[in-house]
Amino acid sequence: MSPVAAQVTSRKGRGARTNASGRFEPVVHEAIDDGWTPQDALPPPLRTTLTPEHARTIITRNTSPDIGFDRSINPYKGCEHGCIYCYARPSHAWMGLSPGLDFESRLFFKPEGARLLEQELARPKYVCKRIHIGGNTDPYQPVEREQKVTRALLEVLQRFNQPFSIITKSHLITRDLDILGPMGRERLATAFVSITTLDRELARTMEPRAATPQRRLDAIRQLADAGVPVGVGFAPVIPGLNDHEMESVLEAAAKAGATTAMYVTLRLPLEIKDLFQEWLADARPDRAARVMSLVRQTRGGKDYDADWSQRMKGTGPVAELIATRFKAAIKRYGLDGKRHDLDVTRFRVPRDMRPQMDLFDPVL
Template identity: 55%
Template sequence: MSTTRPIRGATLNNGSGRFNLPAREADGDWLDTREGIDGAPPSLRTTVTVERPRTIVSRNASPDVPFDRSINPYRGCEHGCIYCFARPSHAFHDLSPGLDFESRLFAKPGAAALLRGELARPGYDVRPMALGTNTDPYQPIEREWRITRQVLEVLAETNHPVTITTKSDRVVRDLDLLAAMAAKGLASVCVSITSLDPRVAATVEPRAPTPERRLKAVRALSDAGVPVYVSIAPVIPAITDHEIEHLLERAAAAGARHAFFIPVRLPWEVAPLFRAWLDEHFPDRAGKVMATIRSLRGGRDNDPGFGTRMKGQGPWYDLLHTRFRIACRKLGLNQQRVVLRCDLFRPPAGPQGELF
């Protein structure tokens, strides 16, 4: 394993084979300066472009996820998780799912206003709103942009149920909103922790908060009365799979009462990026990792099928599932299902309503 802490997750900035996007060379316009052309390339500068969509709520009918609507305040994610299934979405912008995904970000500052308008529509049918389904709502740029905070303020104002998935302890910044919502049965948070080994975490998720900081966030959320899940997502064979039991033990000790796991997924451009990352950081076991992933995915790098894409198949999956289930039973995890309330919702007041 490489012992040098990477600045970014991807080792490549390849174009998309689907859209004939050319590769971006190391001395291209996505670098801070051109000073590194003849030597080591300079570090990437993160840029943020304002995006002004017409709507902010995305709908889905997938049988694999427990929500039918979501909000993504940002596109791209500076956390740089090498396995991120959202990376291919950058190809739709003629940007690379590799380093561009981590450094060329998009923010939607009008998200809260758009949400308010959608919730005010006559006949709006209330279901829990999911935040963090594509890219992390608490990635570093949230510190300045505060778009996630603004969205939560609208949801809190209208008593709209919300679920959040994040790898960042920055979520505790919004405990004032989340604790009040949770007291009404309107909020739950899922903290994703892939590994407890700081060296592995720094390689797999180079700009995400450390595992210990995430566990402290679990404790803070739990102490504030917010139902907390911990997701071991993804489990990477021969790199993180041995940590399942210990990770669940630490999560339960921090106050989590629910957990789930997902074997690593490698859709579209993620597969070659992941293989290049393995060759760079885990050359001693790259072949074993990919062979095990293919055994989990029916002989392919990725299984996109509904019903199986979030799980797996074969003896490796059966073993992972059995270990996970036994550990959860011993630790008292997943004993009760969290059901968020939808009956408290009240539409936001319109311009006329605010006059009275």
């Protein structure tokens, strides 16, 4: 019997169905079915591994014209949440790993992140602007419970009065309300919670290790009650799959205490294109063809168009309808207020981090 492509099947607690080699690898590995599969034992559970990354810097800067911040911090590389649509997946290829199952099971953390952040914030030429935490992978993914890298970073930001925004799908953010609350009330912190669906079954399949939708709504509620300006991200919007829930998600988030909202239309750059379609054919075979047809209608007939001017929202009638519905919904539910401003004027280098005492420091 000639070998054929292996059947795409799901693994418990994982989003990607396959683990194809990254785009930079000289040799491509692909699973095959040799005909003996029915007699073979099931593969063992895929364990998560965690490796320290000894970085030189912790703040990443970008010049992308369609991103609302120029600096960010990502405490982790890879993300155990396993969201199948995650735009960060292709970054694992830079390390010789797969954007598929490797991305959600072979993780890296920055144990010296807090020390590096102190050094960078204390530099004489540092100019204070908002720092965004979690722009690539979730700062509150499950391994944060033990590693507490994000927690250590927040403690540094609080010492310096460094304003920041943070985004997550995890209820674990509520652990740090003792920092987020006071900083939020002083216009030094703002949070976004991403909610893509209120359907528990879809969420479990699409975002297997992220918090349930109700837990995310509770996180919004607790953040708001603590005085943290909080928004909701309905991202990504997947036409034909979750777009019909836009209004219900925004309404639920507003009732929980969110005061602003954002959305991003599904993006399928590089390896995500194949990973998402494999997942879709396995998890939602009855609607896979229609979903991809609608996605392509937002991208000029292609799976993806990376043009800066439209990559976040898409173009065409389907994208325009999504934008119109979103605009009407945020107005209806009071989520169309001014985006949360942060106060950059209160930034101070703690005295113990200065090379010498400042004679003009008003606190001396």
